[in-house]
Amino acid sequence: MGFASLGLDQMLLDAVAAQGYETPTPIQAAAIPAILERQDVMAGAQTGTGKTAAFTLPILQHLMAAPKAQSDEKTPVRALILTPTRELAQQVYASVQAYGKGSGLRSVLVYGGASTNAQIEQLKGGADIVVATPGRLIDLMYKRAVDLRQVEYMVFDEADRMLDMGFMDELQRILKVLPAERQTLLFSATFDDEIFKLSKTLLNSPKLIEVDARNTAAIQVEQRVYAVDAERKRELISYLIGSQNWQQVLIFTRTKLGADALAKELNKDGLKTEAIHGDKTQGARDRALESFREGETRVLVATDLAARGLDIQQLKYVVNFELPFKAEDYIHRIGRTGRAGGSGLAITLMSEEENYLLEAVEEKLETRLPQQWMQGFEPDLTREVKKPPRRSSRGAQKKRARDRALGKSGSGKKANRRR
Ligand code: AMP
Numbered sequence: 001m002g003f004a005s006l007g008l009d010q011m012l013l014d015a016v017a018a019q020g021y022e023t024p025t026p027i028q029a030a031a032i033p034a035i036l037e038r039q040d041v042m043a044g045a046q047t048g049t050g051k052t053a054a055f056t057l058p059i060l061q062h063l064m065a066a067p068k069a070q071s072d073e074k075t076p077v078r079a080l081i082l083t084p085t086r087e088l089a090q091q092v093y094a095s096v097q098a099y100g101k102g103s104g105l106r107s108v109l110v111y112g113g114a115s116t117n118a119q120i121e122q123l124k125g126g127a128d129i130v131v132a133t134p135g136r137l138i139d140l141m142y143k144r145a146v147d148l149r150q151v152e153y154m155v156f157d158e159a160d161r162m163l164d165m166g167f168m169d170e171l172q173r174i175l176k177v178l179p180a181e182r183q184t185l186l187f188s189a190t191f192d193d194e195i196f197k198l199s200k201t202l203l204n205s206p207k208l209i210e211v212d213a214r215n216t217a218a219i220q221v222e223q224r225v226y227a228v229d230a231e232r233k234r235e236l237i238s239y240l241i242g243s244q245n246w247q248q249v250l251i252f253t254r255t256k257l258g259a260d261a262l263a264k265e266l267n268k269d270g271l272k273t274e275a276i277h278g279d280k281t282q283g284a285r286d287r288a289l290e291s292f293r294e295g296e297t298r299v300l301v302a303t304d305l306a307a308r309g310l311d312i313q314q315l316k317y318v319v320n321f322e323l324p325f326k327a328e329d330y331i332h333r334i335g336r337t338g339r340a341g342g343s344g345l346a347i348t349l350m351s352e353e354e355n356y357l358l359e360a361v362e363e364k365l366e367t368r369l370p371q372q373w374m375q376g377f378e379p380d381l382t383r384e385v386k387k388p389p390r391r392s393s394r395g396a397q398k399k400r401a402r403d404r405a406l407g408k409s410g411s412g413k414k415a416n417r418r419r
Contacts, residue, residue: 006032009064012057015099025050026211031185032058038183040206042199046189046335047088047158049211052095055081055185059153060100062183063128075106075126076150082132082174084161085305086111086282087289092157093131105129110146112136113282120145134162134170141177148177156202159188160195160328165305168198175202189335190328221318221334221344225358225371227379230351234262236377237319237349238269241299248292248312251301251319252333259301262321266299273299276306304329307336320348323357327364352379 003016003024024032027045034041035058045051059079081096083089093109100107107129108122116139123130123145130137130146140146156162162171184202188195199206228236241249253259256277263275274288274297285306291297293312304324318337324330330348337344350358350371362369373379 001029003028007036008032008057009061011064011102012061012099015101016053016057019098021050021053025054027051027209028054028057030209030211031055034207034209035059035183035185036061038062040183040203041185041209042203042206043185043187043209043211044189044191045187045209045211046331048335051157051187052092053099055155055157055187056092056096056099059129059155060096060103060105062153063105064103075128076147077127077130078151079129079153079155080132080148080151080174080178081129081155081157082134082137082162082171083157084133084165084167086113086133087285087306088158089131089133090286096129096131100129107131110136110140113285116140116143134167134174138170138173141174148174149179151178152182154178154182154184156184156186156188159186159198160190160192161332163194163198164326171198189332221337221346223334223346223348223369225348225350225369226374226377227371228349228351228374228377229379230353232377233321233349233351234265236374237321237347238266238271239377240347240374241266241271241317242269246317247298248295248315249299249317249319250292250307250312250315250336251299251321252307252324253301253303253321254324256303258321259303263299263301266301271299272297273301275301277303278305280306304332307333312336316344318344318346320346320350323348323350323354323361325357327357327360330361331364352381 001023003013003021006024006029008016027043027049031041031043031051031054035055043051043054045054063078081092083092089109089111093107096107105128106126108119108127108131110119110123110130110132112133112135116136119136119140120143123140137146141148156171184204186199186203186206226236237251240246251262253262256279259275259277263273266273274291276285276288280288288297288300292300301321315337318334320330320333324333334344334346337346348358348369358369
């Protein structure tokens with residue numbers, strides 16, 4: 001099935017062809033006709049599924065079909081797209097620009113970390129579409145720089161992450177000024193009670209779309225878990241990147257400090273590495289990302305929030321330097337690779353203390369993630385585990401770890417250990 005059968009106008013079909021897209025992704029095939037029919041939509045789709053085009057294309061079509069009233073007054077905002085992070089806002093904005101090139105519609109990007117005045121200036125020219133992060137949008141609302149009272153189309157992109165980041169209050173404040181009569185689209189990688197609660201207040205008889213099995217990660221991603229002692233993780237990842245000649249490796253750490261420290265060490269190992277996290281200026285984050293995209297920086301170390309929604313074409317390698325505390329974050333992280341059909345490899349470095357986190361991920365994915373050892377980096381199974389596991393006794397957990405490891409990849413032999 002091609003894009004033409006979805007009901008899109010020729011201009012948008014041309015725009016899609018110019019991007020090199022040949023067939024709609026499953027989320028596009030399901031969402032585009034529904035949105036064109038003016039239905040509210042609640043879609044379970046992570047980044048990498050083509051969700052941005054799924055909501056952007058039909059909104060552009062609606063806006064083009066009903067041109068704004070001719071008047072001297074500045075254009076009121078007609079479509080509002082909210083995203084949790086600056087990076088995602090930038091990416092969505094770039095897509096809106098690309099797909100809407102010949103549409104004559106104006107779009108403005110509104111996000112924190114960049115000059116407020118420049119954004120106010122841009123809004124003065126009017127905007128059919130605003131792509132925004134919630135905090136800055138509210139600042140601009142209070143400064144009366146943006147008028148949302150005539151919004152016809154509202155998109156919540158990565159709604160789960162907006163709630164995780166504590167944006168509920170901001171969302172409520174924004175919703176208060178929007179007209180009740182509008183079309184609302186909610187996209188979320190994961191669904192829990194909070195999202196369902198939010199959706200009830202937002203959506204009007206929505207069409208539910210789920211493209212993957214519930215909460216499962218993209219299947220094109222090969223997932224490998226290496227059991228390794230925490231203090232040897234840095235050495236192991238450095239060895240893997242070097243010996244396997246991996247380029248463009250995205251590594252996740254839990255903390256900003258951890259990200260900086262790891263980047264420093266990897267640079268010492270001769271791997272050109274940069275870190276991005278919330279304490280870096282927007283300019284520094286943009287530069288680091290650009291250099292990584294261009295292939296000048298080989299390794300990018302990021303915290304979950306900084307990397308949220310990043311779309312890096314052809315990204316092959318994602319590494320969990322530590323397992324995240326929340327199993328959903330694992331899905332978000334490995335969703336950075338294997339995007340829109342490409343294949344990817346997701347490596348997790350797991351120390352024994354993190355076993356319970358792996359179990360939580362396995363539960364979420366409803367699948368076992370076999371552990372293996374890398375020769376020369378085998379974990380010391382005789383040492384004390386610092387944190388007792390939450391769900392089972394230490395002895396039982398150790399035994400399970402040992403059984404699993406022994407049952408898999410025979411590469412680990414204690415006699416071969418380096419230390
Ligand atoms: P998204 O999930 O919106 O972040 O999109 C992920 C990536 O898939 C982006 O790089 C898009 O350019 C790309 N993409 C979106 N739709 C398609 C399609 N139908 N065919 C091929 N690539 C696509």
